[in-house]
Amino acid sequence: MTQKKKPKVYITRRLPEVVETRMRELFDAELNIDDSPRTQPELVAAVKSADVLVPTLTDRIDAALIEQAGPQLKLIACFSNGVDNVDVEAAARKGITVTNTPNVLTEDTADMTMALILAAPRRLAEGAQILTDRKGEWAGWSPTWMLGRRIWGKRLGIVGMGRIGTAVAKRAKAFGLSIHYHNRNRVRPDTEDALEATYWDSLDQMLARVDIVSVNCPSTPATFHLLSARRLELMQPTSYLVNTARGGIVDETALIKCLREGKIAGAGLDVFENEPAVSPKLLKLAAEGKVVLLPHMSSATIEGRVDMGEKVVINIRTFFDGHRPPDRVLP
Numbered sequence: 259m260t261q262k263k264k265p266k267v268y269i270t271r272r273l274p275e276v277v278e279t280r281m282r283e284l285f286d287a288e289l290n291i292d293d294s295p296r297t298q299p300e301l302v303a304a305v306k307s308a309d310v311l312v313p314t315l316t317d318r319i320d321a322a323l324i325e326q327a328g329p330q331l332k333l334i335a336c337f338s339n340g341v342d343n344v345d346v347e348a349a350a351r352k353g354i355t356v357t358n359t360p361n362v363l364t365e366d367t368a369d370m371t372m373a374l375i376l377a378a379p380r381r382l383a384e385g386a387q388i389l390t391d392r393k394g395e396w397a398g399w400s401p402t403w404m405l406g407r408r409i410w411g412k413r414l415g416i417v418g419m420g421r422i423g424t425a426v427a428k429r430a431k432a433f434g435l436s437i438h439y440h441n442r443n444r445v446r447p448d449t450e451d452a453l454e455a456t457y458w459d460s461l462d463q464m465l466a467r468v469d470i471v472s473v474n475c476p477s478t479p480a481t482f483h484l485l486s487a488r489r490l491e492l493m494q495p496t497s498y499l500v501n502t503a504r505g506g507i508v509d510e511t512a513l514i515k516c517l518r519e520g521k522i523a524g525a526g527l528d529v530f531e532n533e534p535a536v537s538p539k540l541l542k543l544a545a546e547g548k549v550v551l552l553p554h555m556s557s558a559t560i561e562g563r564v565d566m567g568e569k570v571v572i573n574i575r576t577f578f579d580g581h582r583p584p585d586r587v588l589p
């Protein structure tokens with residue numbers, strides 16, 4: 259960074275200590291020591307005074323907020339891979355650059371996706387609950403106790419074959435699942451060959467054919483409720499849905515209805531439509547063992563968060579050195 263005056267960087271949540279220390283060394287950093295989510299008025303004050311805003315996915319950086327930004331705000335350096343919480347077009351109109359933290363969350367998110375692909379059909383959470391929360395219920399092993407569904411030999415349908423979808427496919431192949439995918443564009447033939455993956459141009463047809471659906475596409479206006487009531491009903495009654503992407507991609511009300519009516523067998527969800535609120539109906543389904551619910555933690559590893567922080571630092575430094583930041587998000 260060549261400029262003398264350090265950029266004023268406003269960070270909305272607590273970050274790993276090593277990242278905060280680095281931010282303090284390099285920038286005029288305003289940290290959020292108590293980690294409470296910033297209110298909209300606090301964000302307004304921030305965009306009026308800071309050169310850089312570092313939001314996380316829980317901050318709503320919409321057009322109304324961006325409109326109020328002062329001329330000094332030059333960069334929104336998101337501490338997240340997804341930028342569905344930021345109106346990137348409104349930022350571009352104001353001449354504000356937006357960056358994110360891609361790549362560094364891929365493997366962690368794919369690991370947790372794989373964990374849910376295993377956990378939902380094999381009733382992992384329910385089994386754990388029986389020993390911990392529903393004590394006394396286990397009378398010992400029996401041939402018909404806690405039977406789940408076999409994973410090996412089943413068909414996995416990946417919705418969105420980007421970095422995370424591909425990393426999920428690699429893992430799933432090792433667990434004996436055959437790989438099916440739907441994506442805007444077909445992936446390279448060598449990737450398809452290595453994964454022995456079948457491409458489905460029609461999402462509807464793929465949903466009707468597979469045993470487990472994994473949602474791994476980004477959340478955009480085009481993917482809102484991509485898994486609609488109509489599409490969920492195409493799935494088989496023995497099938498499972500796993501979502502580690504964003505809640506809004508699946509019509510949650512329709513999913514709950516399908517689960518209650520036995521139109522699909524179960525689900526593993528790490529994301530929800532109205533986070534941090536989780537529908538009581540989903541909680542009830544979890545208590546009944548029909549769904550495995552996690553509190554949006556697929557990417558939550560110490561290493562991943564430190565890597566994200568390093569990406570944010572590089573994006574800010576590169577920007578203030580007068581270059582295009584490596585992770586610029588275009589509208």
Ligand code: DGY
Pocket residue numbers: 315337338339340341363503554555556557558
């Ligand atoms: C992201 O950064 O988009 C992830 O969803 C965080 O878990």
